[in-house]
Amino acid sequence: MIHIDCPNCGPRNVQEFRYGGEYNPRPPEPMAVMAEEWTDYIFMQNNEQGLQKEWWYHRAGCQLWFLAERHTKTNEISRTYYWDNTKNKTD
Amino acid sequence: MTQQAKNRLSPQPGELIDREKNITFSFDGKTYQAYPGDTIASALAAAGVKVFSRSFKYHRPRGLMCCAGQCPNCLVQVADEPNVRACTRQVEANMNVNSQNAWPSLKRDLMSLTSLGDRFLPVGFYYKAFIRPKFLWPFFERILRRAAGLGKVSSETGLGRYDKQYLHADVAVVGGGPAGMSAAVTAAEKGARVILFDENPRLGGHLRYGLSSMEAPLSELLDAVNQSSNLTVYPNTMVQGWYEDNWLSAANGSRLYKVRAGSVIVATGAYEQPLLFDNNDLPGVMLGSGAQRLINLYGVAPGQRAIIVTANQDGWLTAANLQAADIEVVAVIDERPEIKDSLIQQVIADGAAVLWKHTIISAEGPGKVSRALITELDGDGKINSQAKYDIHCDLIVISVGWAPASGLLYQANGSIAFDHERSEFLPQSLPAGIFAAGRVSGSHNISVQIEEGRSAGLQATAFLGISEPLTEAERVGLNAQHVEEPRRTSELVYVPGKKKQFLCFCEDVTKKDLDTSIAEGYDSIELLKRYSTISMGPCQGKMCSQNTIHLCARANNRTVEETGTTTARPPMSPVPLGVMAGQNMEPVRLSSVDDWHRARGAKMMVAGLWMRPEHYGDPLAEVKAVRQRVGLIDVSTLGKLRLVGSGVPDLLDRIYVNKWQKLEVGRVRYGLMCNDEGIILDDGVTARIAEKEWYMTTTSSGATGIYEWIQWWLQSGWGEGVQLTDITEINAAFNLAGPEARSLLQELTEADVSNEAFPYMHARDLTLAGVPCRLFRIGFTGELSYEIHCPSGYGRHLWEAIMMAGEPFGISPFGLEAQRILRLEKAHIIVGQDTDALSDPIAADMAWSVKLDKEDFLGQRSLKRITEEGPQQRLVGFKVKNGVPVPEEGLQIVQDGNENRLDIIGWVTSSRRSPTLDEGIGLCWLPVDLAEQEGATFTIFREGVLIEAQVHHGPFYDPDGERLKL
């Protein structure tokens, strides 16, 4: 995975990007969730050994935050795509 | 006296040296002659030098073996450069070459006495020795340590000059032998942009160092390469690593190439392998390819009376090569049953005796080869341990097989497995876009190599969609040819004997060491490697990995397949740190006023990526100027964000812990940001410039991170009606502070800047000294002050204009140190200094800014819990009495604990002597119950002495903030 296919700019060297961590949607109503569920959201990780949906940011390029599906054992990226702005942040 | 080149042969057809010129260089203090094109080793060998180094553990003399930079035997020191491979480094005039790891000299190395005690020094002996008494271990360690290591470094060595270059290719071909050249030419013919890398100065690979009968295919291939228009050759360039997505690193001298290729063809050849027999490391024992390199590339005789120990055609080729160079071949010792072909007949006709089904049992010295003991193999290949022949010779040539140079294929996650038919580890399947050709895939026959190269070239271009894929018929034909080749690599590997048989030359690991290790339980290939250190040295397994797998399998009664392989990691050969590093590329960020600061004698300091003035000579005078008159500080490093749109108030409400909906146009507000854990991320002020336009500042160190943080939220659901632009570098920013600030400001503008027209916590756009500026009336210093933002291009002009207009007011520039004192007198926190990665605003005494009654904001859920549970620690101000030293930042706050111990209950985050108040002040973390009592005393531990301090709430200076509002 030396290359990442930025949805705006096309394939670029990984060093242009910042890794944003695994996709971890924020609970829609934080004040309504139980303490344990909230802790799970802020601390617990799937730490997937396999295909992981994750955030990347094109720091040295178009400054897009986008999503990628990457196999964490091979670093092969099967797909990069825009966050779907028709959805709510929390979907 | 210059040493004579007694071993120099008459000119050889393909030699690389220029006999018209002479250069001299020194080795261990003696002067030697060389021709341009010679390597250090070839010139020394020409002069009759046999011993090039001493071995790592036993300090045994070692001579040339591979002549290809693969084995560790000729590592030398060239001036202050350690561990140079003498056999591949070209000689330069006046080069100062010295041997390594020998004392007092290469010839008489006292450390070789370790050999005498070797029965007490089995493999891993240091794990079993020096355990008790414990206090003696450091002493023994020093001795061990002194004995270790090869070359020397010098602290006097000056800076190196290195650079890097990016290359792009459709097809990158690694290795310029017949397969590589053929692959490159084919791919280029099909229209691919091709790069061909070869570690040697000239293309050709084994065609160049092999017999002159190979000239025909070589010149054909060279012509084809030269005529190819879209093929670029990089000679002297070793491809060092394969990384994901066909990203290669390659080194040539002081340059690192970083290569992006569409497809990679690996044609890296193979390493000829040593045979294990008694004294198989004696100088004069050489690999066939090594002997051939000396003869054909440099016109140097590797010896005068040779025997060839072989198991394949390569040994006979070497024999013929020696004979052609008028070197006597006494005998060819071939482990195979008799074979008849024209090459063999020719060698015998030229005077060599031949012993079929025989092999060598021992090389005899002293010091260098003088005799070889030969024994017989019976019908089952069993070895008779009694020597049958004793042959006088000074050169023992070993040609018993090859280990494919598959390092890059391993790195590319290729699957490589043992092929019993061929007795080699060959690629089984390779990832898409990676192809192998030539010896690395087991092909030793030149015509097969060329054909296989062509096929790889076609497959690579087909993979890229440039050409048609290979037809099934072509593929089948190629495979058939491949399989028909006779086996080149013997499985004999080891001839039992009585003396040392070296398996790993780098680390002096013997066959016996291997057996011992396995018997002790280090029986998997990885454990064996780690325990015995086999393959951990300079050659990284090139000379020993394959043999180790065979011997490990036998010792465990397992098959080679079950035993498996070890992987190869980059680099393929050792690369200097300087080459990896390239030029120093550590940039610093400078403000638009940087030159002015330096001209004014500022002491600059590193602040993140920025260089900032710490002070201009006297920080206390700078503090005084701000408190009494007026000062100017460069705060261009602040993060500056422009937010536009109707959604901004909602966004600010979500990312700050305080409220923003009602901030009026022209007003400024302090804001604190947290993450969802409730941890403080950053702080700054944000102004509402117009109904839908906002201007945010962040801390200097947080600028990039906060911009990206906000972008993330904007781009994942909170972005409606908000445009965000980072203008950190677009605007310069200065803070004009002090009681005279307004009077000075008025000098520079026609606008009304009176307290009524431009009150505290307001923002105004004004023209100052002709420059359009944005001003915020805020004050980190606690004085009447204006933060002035203007386009960076005008920064220097505006700064000078303010300084000039300020002269009558007694203006002084001030630096970070003065600012820290000034803010501390006001008890303002610095995020990242007074807080850390676990500080929340409740504990940091900023609960006042947290509005839990807002709608959803970042950190709300966690901060609610923290508020309910209450923090354990609190950030609070303190004072120390006059005459008491000011406790340094980082000191710990203690109380009496159990067993006469002092328990830590807090620590000092900020402290200074306040010149304004003339007392020691600071901020610290304390347990909440203590922190809440104004005036409570506590103790700070300083150099063994306890200092008493007092809790202080609120600002130390101007607690009601009146001076800000003047």
Add this chain to the structure above:
Amino acid sequence: MSLKLIRQGLKGDRSPPRMWRQQPLKEHYDVVIIGGGAHGLACAYYLAKDHGITDVAILDKSYIGSGGSGRNTTIIRSNYLTPEGVQFYDESVKLFEQMADELDFNVMFSQRGHLTLAHTDGAVRTMRRRAEVNKLQGVDSRLIWPEEIKRLCPYIDISQHPRYPILAALYHPPGGVIRHDAVVWGYAHQADSRGIHIHQLTEVTGINVEAGRVTGVETTKGTIKTGIVLNATAGWCTTIADMVPVKLPVTTFPLQACVTEALKPFLDVIIVSGSLHVYVSQSDRGELVMGAAVDPFASYSMRGSLAFTEGIAGHILELFPSLHQVRVLRQWAGLCDMTPDYSPIMGVTPVEGFLVDVGWGTYGFKATPVSGKRMAELISTGRTPDILKPFRLSRFYENDLVGEKGAASVGH
């Protein structure tokens, strides 16, 4: 020179005793330890030695010490930032000091001094803070200035760099390096000789739980019944925990290191620079062993990158410009399980009988003996020792994180 060696030498070729044996996998063990690294082996050893519990199986999907234990850069130190961290690692250093004698195997612990460089005034503040916390816990640490740094490390460049001036260093004389594999082998030998079974090439495929209790482990070699399972893995700790399942706040990152060719000794101390994300020491073999911070993105790939070698070479030359001709021999990577507070997770989980010794980030190897000893105590007594309490899994739910994150980003 030990008597044993002399005897072995005089006796000639008689083959030496095996360090550990291959045992048949039993149907039941009192304790099953997943992960044959230094931590798992140490725990097994202390279970047997301190508590007489020997019906223990250690399972490793590869060979012993194949993970982080054999991939780290072997730095041992106790100069941490928090009192709980200092106390924990101080016990560890003391156990390392006794280890060769205790295991009758020379692990070559070399306490040559550890210097953490400060390149900014903020770093000076942090170093002073650490030095003070250390001193108050009885750990030898102090702030030293460029002249003394130069004296301890003559090859370092203390001239005024534009970007990374060396302003001061935290000097920790007891800090040292060790032969990491020897620690693994020494514990394995002692565990084996006390009857503990080491099962290499035995991969765990499932963990059986009934009514909130662990009942057994499924492996590629068969099923084991057991009431106690310790997850002592790194790089796979969430994968193992998922089998229970227990959630962990862990993200796995590769950490890369490299080694140069051997040189005559010139660097006695261990040099660490947080700002430059680099640490370097010279081994007894003469090689420079160098490591960096974890990779910039999470991954289980141990392939390594060119960017790493380029970066670390540049950073080493910032500190030691005269080393530019020294050759990099080999690079490799290991896996680090990072937690939100840069501190490990040790102790019980919501599932009875399932214990964890995970989340060791970049500081696991240096905790080997203390984590082994104290986890063994927990398994034996059923009570969490005080020294482990700050590192319990439940701290994340109790808002009681450990403060090590305040320290520099490079934790070596």
